[in-house]
Amino acid sequence: MKTKIILLCCLFALQIVQGQDLESLLKIGVENSPSLQKFELKYLGVSEKKNEANSLPNTEFGFGYFVSEPETKTGPQRLKVSVKQMIPWFGSISSREAYSQSLAEVSYEDIQIAKRKLIASISEQYYTLLAIKAKQKVVKENKALLVIYEKLALKAIEVSKASAVDVLRLQMRQNELQQLALVLDQNFRAQQAALNLLLNRAKETPIQIPEVMELPKEEVLLTNKKLGVHPELLKYDKLYQSVIKSELVNQKENKPMIGFGLDYIAISKLPVANLNDNGKDVFMPMVSLSIPIFNKKYHSKTLQNELKQHEIISEKQERLNALKTLLETAKTNRVVARIRYETQVKNSEQAKSAEKLLLQNYETGTVNFKEVLEIQELQLQFQTNQIEAVKSFFVQTTIINYLSK
Template sequence: MTQLNTIFYINERPALGVGFILLFSMLNISLGIAQTLQDYQEEAVQNNPELKALQYNLDLSEERINEAGSLPNTTVSAGYFVQEAETRTGAQKARFSAQQMVPLFGVLNAKKDAARQMSLVEMNRLETAKSKLFLSLKRTYYTLYALNAKQQILHERYKLLETYKEIGLTALTANRATAVDILKINIALNEVRNQEEILKGEKLSTQKEFNSLLNRDGFDPVYVVDNLFIPEEEPTMLMEEINNHPELTAYEYQTNVIEAKLKLNNKEALPALGFGLDYVIVQERSDMIVPDNGKDIVMPMVSMSIPLFAKKYRSQSKQFALEQDKVMQQYDAAQNLLENRLERAINERITSRINYNTQQENIEQARQVEQILRTGYTTSQIDFDELLDIQKMILDFEYKKIDAIKQYYIQTAEITYLNVSE
């Protein structure tokens, strides 16, 4: 099973909680339930507030499809005759009216289609945000790995320097070292402690950033793989059409929305038909007897709404055409940007491999130098300056090697985000 390191900042917690945190974390590791990067991605999908907000937007847009398919409101009115209008069959007392406009020529279907296209835009935004969230998680995760690995290197360097100090103290009694050498070793130890404190602060802020993506407490433990290696051979890449990238399909969805709105605008520029009914209450006459005395009046009605002044619709059609042109230009600009990002990510990953191999070779040669120096010290006076210099050089090479590994995996995540199969 892959070994995991737990990143803790117990000095930031209340003292009473330290023991519980350590115990809980040790139980997690021993039971093998530590979270992997894939687990963190699934947790982020469930808890990230930005994704939740976009999911609500998607639900709202889907509900608007039902709203768009409904008829306009029915108009109902009632009136009372203050001065009664006399008719042959009696005086009119009150009038009740109802009217319903009915869009013709497929207006309702056009509205539903426009709402449906807007829903696809929201779905695309959700998928794009999810992909970007995964990329941010990976970047932060591999940054945590690098910080953790550097801390381990510093810990090993500190132990080695303490060994050198013991050797120096022994050599001092035999006049094979000086007090200055011991002071230089102490300075090197102080420098290591200083770097360790700096790393703790960087890890704390990076851990909080990682936990914020999961929408959880910044002090929650983060489990990071203990070792990452760059493969001996560069994986074969199957370049997919970058046109399928969500950031580009977003512009296609926007184009579809504009086309649907243009179609709706043309439909709304056509006449609309209305149907209504008037009901008039008539009071029965008492002064004479006439046929249909007091008979109420029922009057069906038909109306038509004609856009005689269609300048508004013509202007909107021109606006939609201009918006189409704008979206096409934005598409081209975004495509160029993504292609440049992809090329840069591929090149930087290759560079990371080159740096990794170089630093690996440098470390091996530097350790050989260190071994030669230590072997020579058994018969001569110890030159701690050379030992400290070579140790500092090895530390620098180790740091660069860790950074190369981090960059390799970050650029791999970038390539994956840009829709390249490996």
């Protein structure tokens, strides 16, 4: 089980952008998650039912005391002790064990599903933090750029190339970026707390996040071949098998049960001399047979199992279609995210070129700081959109990994 956990963590770690941080977070999450522990304990409990199934019915003991002692030829009966053990039909115990094992296999798939969902949740939360961190860096760079603009504007005022209004505009823009920086800081704290809670640790625990988000250069080819072995679908297969095993148990229970027992009767001696077997106790071995004559419930159980099998087949097909739709949507959204990213990169480069052209006017004539601010706002918007596109790309990849790994 530990090997599978490590393998899943490696499969979900994408490119260098995640570094070792995400891998370590995934490992912590898998080891500490109370949700996973809940499913693992449930699995152990269901597995233990196999030992419960490997047992015989209760042994029956009886004791009777004759208040009015009936007379026999060898003496009056004083008391009677009996013991009886019923034995299920041949193969009943093994069929019950097989059914319990099939339920444990279903519970095991619940663990695998929970692991995948946990890894996907941690990864998505990590990318959210990564995006916020990248935005914080962009805002910091833009704030530093506005400080340079402000110095240029003050110098421009001295030589009558700008007005005090331009300086005020720059300062108001600085205030807006300061506000955005504070909001991003609060968002980062909230998302960091959410991620730490997913990891089942103190919400104030610091998480080291890189400041850069980049798309991988090479695109990974994706297919739907592995979707058929997804735990959510394997669970339906194992549920189907458990119904088959349940029907085998039902058929065995519809067979007779054989009972073996022994009766002991204590006899008192008669006040008669030379009487053979005087006061001799009685031992009487017994065999009994329990036949389910009124077996309507077993026929009903068979019909219920048949209906349950058809229900599982329909549910599996429905879930398969839903997973295929989710996978195709994620693949499409990932392509769209790359397109948006490339568009925003082009827009950002063009905005920088426009910014340079505007600043070149500072040496030759009056600088239009209003246009500079507009370009700066556009550049910040393009950079933010670029970060969101990268985040979307990795979130969609997380969904794809959940479905296909």
